[in-house]
Structure formats: structure tokens, C-alpha cells
Amino acid sequence: MSVPTVLVLPFPAQGHVNPMVILSEKLVEQGCNVIFVNTEFNHKRVMSSMVEQQHSLDKSQIKLVSFPDGLGPDDDRNNEKLCDAVLSSMPTSLEKLIEDIHLEGENKISFLVADFFMAWAMDVAAKFGIKGAIFCPCSAAVFAAAYSIPKLLHDGILNSDGLMITTTKAIQISPEMPELDVRVLCWLRAGDTINNVKPIFDLIAHCARSANLTEWWLCDTTYEFEPKVLPYFPKILPIGPLLRSYENTNATPRSLGQFWEEDLSCMNWLDQQPHGSVTYVAFGSFTLFDQNQFNELAHALDLTNKPFLWVVRQDNKMTFPSNFHGHKGKIVSWAPQQKVLNHHVISCFVTHCGWNSTMEGLSNGVPLLCWPYFVDQFYNKILICDKLNVGIDLNSNENGLVSRWEIKKKLDELLADEKIRTRSLKLKEKTRENQGLSLENINKFVKWLKE
Structure with missing residues (x-):
């Protein structure tokens, strides 16, 4: 041949x-x-x-x-x-x-x-x-x-x-x-x-x-x-x-083909967190929020009073609100996402529902909080929430804003839902098998x- x-x-x-x-x-x-x-x-x-x-x-x-x-x-x-x-x-x-x-x-x-x-x-x-x-x-x-x-x-x-x-x-x-x-x-x-x-x-x-x-x-x-x-x-x-x-000894420390350099320091930070305690927040390479929506997300992460890992890209022009503490979290500009989702401390994934993120989340048995931005992400949200039943979605108010209270409420709901967690882990098992x-x-x- x-x-x-x-x-x-x-x-x-x-x-x-x-x-x-x-x-x-x-x-x-x-x-x-x-x-x-x-x-x-x-x-x-x-x-x-x-x-x-x-x-x-x-x-x-x-x-x-x-x-x-x-x-x-x-x-x-x-x-x-x-x-x-x-x-x-x-x-x-x-x-x-x-x-x-x-x-x-x-x-x-x-x-x-x-x-x-x-x-x-x-x-x-x-x-x-x-x-x-x-x-x-x-x-x-x-x-x-x-x-x-x-x-x-x-x-x-x-x-x-x-x-x-x-x-x-x-x-x-x-x-x-x-x-x-x-x-x-x-x-x-x-x-x-x-x-x-x-x-x-x-x-x-x-x-x-x-x-x-x-x-x-x-x-x-x-x-x-x-x-x-x-x-x-x-x-x-x-x-x-x-x-x-990543088990392969020839695997590169950083993933080939990334447009932004991965911040590997987040892996050491994850190692220091309690099992199943961290909310991972990442919206891919396209999603952009306006300042009001960015503020609501920041305040929501403070309100949860739980550890979080938040990816805020370098091209993000938003400024963190003055009363945002973020003391329980870590913020990076780009993360080795597959490694992150495979970490035992991750409790859930707040995602834009891009197909890569969806596949990585489902393959690692992580429940998903869905916040689609454009193109196929709206269908992916339906697949996650209505067909596979391994996530829930967020609702915006009459001004199109997803409030901090809505984000916190849905995060609490997702983390408390044992049925979603069980289904997520079963899907991971079946996929691996x-x-x-x-x-x-x-x-x-x-x-x-x-x-």
C-alpha cells in the first residue's frame, strides 16, 4: 500500500x-x-x-x-x-x-x-x-x-x-x-x-x-x-x-491549531479545588457580550459563592464591573478545554453550545447550562435539553438580557438535578464504550x- x-x-x-x-x-x-x-x-x-x-x-x-x-x-x-x-x-x-x-x-x-x-x-x-x-x-x-x-x-x-x-x-x-x-x-x-x-x-x-x-x-x-x-x-x-x-506520550503540551495560546496555569488551579465544585464558563471563539450582559454574568458568578473557571478571550473589550469580587474564581484568556472538562472538579459547563464544546461536554459527562449565540448552536441547545436531557437553558428578559438572578437560579437548579447528572454520566459511559x-x-x- x-x-x-x-x-x-x-x-x-x-x-x-x-x-x-x-x-x-x-x-x-x-x-x-x-x-x-x-x-x-x-x-x-x-x-x-x-x-x-x-x-x-x-x-x-x-x-x-x-x-x-x-x-x-x-x-x-x-x-x-x-x-x-x-x-x-x-x-x-x-x-x-x-x-x-x-x-x-x-x-x-x-x-x-x-x-x-x-x-x-x-x-x-x-x-x-x-x-x-x-x-x-x-x-x-x-x-x-x-x-x-x-x-x-x-x-x-x-x-x-x-x-x-x-x-x-x-x-x-x-x-x-x-x-x-x-x-x-x-x-x-x-x-x-x-x-x-x-x-x-x-x-x-x-x-x-x-x-x-x-x-x-x-x-x-x-x-x-x-x-x-x-x-x-x-x-x-x-x-x-x-x-x-492526552494519555499518548507524543501528545503536545498545548493543542495544535489554537488561535490563542492556552493558559495551562488553570490546570494547577483546578488541582487545588474540591471534587465536583467548579463551574466552567466558556463561550467559544465568536461569542461577544455587550457590557450590560458581561456585568450580569460576572455578578452571577459572585452570587453563586462557588469556585469558577471563566474564559474571557483577549479580543473581549469588556471591563469587569467595579463591585465584582471574583475571589473564588480563576479567569483565563483561553483554556485547554478538553483537559478542563475531563477534570474531576468540574461540576457543570456554562456554554454557547458550539458543536465542539457540546461534544467535549457530553463525552466527559458534564451537565450543561445552555446559552447559544448563533448558527447551529440553537439546534445544539435543543439536542442537549430536549432530546438528550442533559442540560437546561437560560431565558432572557423583555430587553433581551439574561439577568444575574436567572443565571444563578438555573445554575442552582442544574447542580441540584441528580437525574441530569446520572443521564450525563450514562451518556459518557455509552460514548466511551x-x-x-x-x-x-x-x-x-x-x-x-x-x-
């Missing part, structure tokens, strides 16, 4: 890069060469967060390369501008990158694994005779909804702007699948205008069509989390939960790659 060289292409956002790095590490373990592509903007962030462990990067056997994203240095990469650039600029950049790699002649690319939200890359790969696979970094249900866009357009349920034509409140992709509230479809965000929705919708619709160019659809999910979705989409190969193996199936699916994929 030959050694395949796989080009891995994530959508340029932290929540997409993370699982694709872990998938890359698993491909390397199975004897593949991996070339991992970030945009130049994100490549610089990854490299600067890894300065201390350059030697680990050299040993990781994953070659990190980059291409331009078509945006200016000061452009906002957290909005619809990025979606426009993905389709208008990146195909040309990817084509040139592949040509340059082939001209070097060291490792000719034999296969492409592209994020579903970069599935247009299948058209580029086809020009070079390169086969490919789609990787979905979100739930199978959200993937199924996104893949169904051409049908929803054809059936007159959506218009060409991605908005509902009918007054239907929910759509059902299949009789077996739970209904999807139209407000939680990943291109429809509460309060967004058509100008915000359309670039996201156009990108996803394009990628849904390109997904048909490959027979492999890999998804970071598991039968335990989505038992009613996967049987209807047999082409989706569940390979999740994609988690790092059945991880062999996901590994089997990865092995099946790699075997096909090598042949």
Missing part, C-alpha cells in the same frame, strides 16, 4: 480548525502524510500561539501551509465578508497552492479532506484528478438540513435568499428525524437582516451541491448523540467524538485511501 498525502482544508474559524487538526492527527497515526491548510491570517495566529512548542510541531508530522483569504489586514473575519471571500477568492488561492506543492514534487497530493463549508474545493481538486471527502464539524442533523437546501429551494419552502416562503414553523428532513425549527437553521440567525443571511446561505447552498462530488461524508458525531438522524443518512460516516488522546465504532469508520476510510 502506498502512503497517501492528504490535503486538509478547514473553514477559517477556530471551531472548524480544532476537529480537523484532531482528524489530521488520527490520519498521521494511521500512516498518512498530512498537509494542513489555514488562511494566512489564521496561520500566523496558530504559529504565534505555538512559539513555545516549535519542536513539538516539527515532530507532529503535520505540515502547516497557508493561502490568502482575499480580505484586507483590517477586515472583520467574523461576518459575512468572509463568506463572500470563501467563494470569490479562495478557489484561485487553493488552485495555486496545489500547483506549487506539486511543483516542489516532494509529496504529490493524492486526496483532499475539505470542511463541508469549503466543499467548493471538490471542484478545484477535480481539475487535478484528486479525489476528496467532506468533513462536517457540526451535528449530522444540521449537516442534513444544509445538504437539503437544494430540495428545500425546489419544493418552494425557501426562496433564493434563504428565507422561508411558507408560514411553516418547522421542517422535517425525514419522518425519523426530529423537526427542525426554522429559527435554528444554521443560516438563519435571530435578528439578522437579509444582507447578513444571504452570503451565508449562498455559501452553504453552493457547498451542498458540491458535496455530491464525493462518496465520503465524514461527520464529527456518534450514534449515541444522534440515533434518529444517522440511519436516514447512511452516507454519513460518524467518526466522533474527535477528542485528543462505543468509541470503537468511530475508530472502525476511520480505519475503513484510511484503508480505502491507501488502496
Whole structure:
């Protein structure tokens, strides 16, 4: 069997890069060469967060390369501008990158694994005779909804702007699948205008069509989390939960692919806390609060009078309220989240319900307090609270503010609910027991790659 060289292409956002790095590490373990592509903007962030462990990067056997994203240095990469650039600029950049790699002649690319939200890359790969696979970094249900866009357009349920034509409140992709509230479809965000929705919708619709160019659809999910979705989409190969193996002696002290440097001091702090006492609070790489909401969260953590670990990113412009004590907590700018959630002192996780955070929380048996921000996070909240029953959600008041009293009340409720804790631990057990199936699916994929 030959050694395949796989080009891995994530959508340029932290929540997409993370699982694709872990998938890359698993491909390397199975004897593949991996070339991992970030945009130049994100490549610089990854490299600067890894300065201390350059030697680990050299040993990781994953070659990190980059291409331009078509945006200016000061452009906002957290909005619809990025979606426009993905389709208008990146195909040309990817084509040139592949040509340059082939001209070097060291490792000719034999296969492409592209994020579903970069599935247009299948058209580029086809020009070079390169086969490919789609990787979905979100739930199978959200993937199924996104893949169904051409049908929803054809059936007159959506218009060409991605908005509902009918007054239907929910759509059902299949009789077996739970209904999807139209407000939680990943291109429809509460309060967004058509100008915000359309670039996201156009990108996803394009990628849904390109997904048909490959027979492999890999998804970071598991039968335990989505038992009613996967049987209807047999082409989706569940390979999740994609988690790092820290038992492996070759594992790097910091996680490869982070946009911010992980503050490992929080692990020593956790070691000093009582068992099951710490509330972990983290909202991923996109969520931003205004000052009022930030204040309410800070005061709520004070009110609980319990230890907490709170991730407040460096790009957060908020200031802590003057009467915030925080003496029972630790605040860091970025944390090694999987390690944190696996720590025996964590009692619950206040989360934005991003899919990576959801998978890490569920896999570690941690009850979740759900506070979704945008895109697929609203569906993930429904999965956590209504389908799996391992979390509860927060309610905002008439001004859209989640008050400190609401946060404290729900935290107390979550921590006192023994049924949720029991269900969380059972789900963790079942997931760990059945991880062999996901590994089997990865092995099946790699075997096909090598042949």
C-alpha cells in the first residue's frame, strides 16, 4: 500500500480548525502524510500561539501551509465578508497552492479532506484528478438540513435568499428525524437582516451541491448523540467524538491549531479545588457580550459563592464591573478545554453550545447550562435539553438580557438535578464504550485511501 498525502482544508474559524487538526492527527497515526491548510491570517495566529512548542510541531508530522483569504489586514473575519471571500477568492488561492506543492514534487497530493463549508474545493481538486471527502464539524442533523437546501429551494419552502416562503414553523428532513425549527437553521440567525443571511446561505447552498462530488461524508458525531438522524443518512460516516488522546506520550503540551495560546496555569488551579465544585464558563471563539450582559454574568458568578473557571478571550473589550469580587474564581484568556472538562472538579459547563464544546461536554459527562449565540448552536441547545436531557437553558428578559438572578437560579437548579447528572454520566459511559465504532469508520476510510 502506498502512503497517501492528504490535503486538509478547514473553514477559517477556530471551531472548524480544532476537529480537523484532531482528524489530521488520527490520519498521521494511521500512516498518512498530512498537509494542513489555514488562511494566512489564521496561520500566523496558530504559529504565534505555538512559539513555545516549535519542536513539538516539527515532530507532529503535520505540515502547516497557508493561502490568502482575499480580505484586507483590517477586515472583520467574523461576518459575512468572509463568506463572500470563501467563494470569490479562495478557489484561485487553493488552485495555486496545489500547483506549487506539486511543483516542489516532494509529496504529490493524492486526496483532499475539505470542511463541508469549503466543499467548493471538490471542484478545484477535480481539475487535478484528486479525489476528496467532506468533513462536517457540526451535528449530522444540521449537516442534513444544509445538504437539503437544494430540495428545500425546489419544493418552494425557501426562496433564493434563504428565507422561508411558507408560514411553516418547522421542517422535517425525514419522518425519523426530529423537526427542525426554522429559527435554528444554521443560516438563519435571530435578528439578522437579509444582507447578513444571504452570503451565508449562498455559501452553504453552493457547498451542498458540491458535496455530491464525493462518496465520503465524514461527520464529527456518534450514534449515541444522534440515533434518529444517522440511519436516514447512511452516507454519513460518524467518526466522533474527535477528542485528543492526552494519555499518548507524543501528545503536545498545548493543542495544535489554537488561535490563542492556552493558559495551562488553570490546570494547577483546578488541582487545588474540591471534587465536583467548579463551574466552567466558556463561550467559544465568536461569542461577544455587550457590557450590560458581561456585568450580569460576572455578578452571577459572585452570587453563586462557588469556585469558577471563566474564559474571557483577549479580543473581549469588556471591563469587569467595579463591585465584582471574583475571589473564588480563576479567569483565563483561553483554556485547554478538553483537559478542563475531563477534570474531576468540574461540576457543570456554562456554554454557547458550539458543536465542539457540546461534544467535549457530553463525552466527559458534564451537565450543561445552555446559552447559544448563533448558527447551529440553537439546534445544539435543543439536542442537549430536549432530546438528550442533559442540560437546561437560560431565558432572557423583555430587553433581551439574561439577568444575574436567572443565571444563578438555573445554575442552582442544574447542580441540584441528580437525574441530569446520572443521564450525563450514562451518556459518557455509552460514548466511551462505543468509541470503537468511530475508530472502525476511520480505519475503513484510511484503508480505502491507501488502496
